[in-house]
Amino acid sequence: MRDTLVLNASFEPLSTVTLNRAVVLVLQDKAVVEQAHPGLRLRAATVELPVPRVIRLCRYVRVPFRRQAPWSRRGVLVRDQYRCAYCGKRATTVDHVLPRSHGGSDSWLNTVASCAEDNHRKAARTPEQAGMPLLREPFVPSPADAMLLGLKVGERSELPSWLAARPAA
Ligand SMILES: [Zn+2]
Secondary structure (H helix, E strand, O other): OOOEEEEOOOOOEEEEEOHHHHHHHHHOOOEEEEEEEEEEEEEOOOOEEEEEEEEEEOOOOOOOOOOOOOOOHHHHHHHOOOEOOOOOOEOOEEEEOOOHHHOOOOOHHHEEEEOHHHHHHHOOOOHHHHOOOOOOOOOOOOHHHHHHHHOOOOOOOOOOOOOEEEEOO
């Protein structure tokens, strides 16, 4: 399924997000569905909604173009959607790719979300030294991503696994 387009409250396109994140924004009342995939509903015991193709934020957000989002631990977790960069499982910690003891900085390009076990296992080593390749490279969030960070989607940005898209009955 393709990514979902996010419109500002003013209908100006801001960015795209994963379907999961789009649904979370809708369920958290931060956005409404403007356009849905025809014939598809997301369905679970207590939730049912159209599969969003376009969502619009309820509140207008100012997008700081050209300004880089300030680095934060929470920001790294949100950027990586709470997925460990080494094993893909749920991440609760932030790992410095080049360890701080080796001069690694607190920056978007040097930090990744990591589960506690992998963070502990990697310790003060580089991924190469630890034999733990990154599943994906860290990146600087775009201004639009920074907007999403500002919406505090946060910790519960994951869908329950049983909430899956199904054809409308
Ligand atoms: Zn891990």
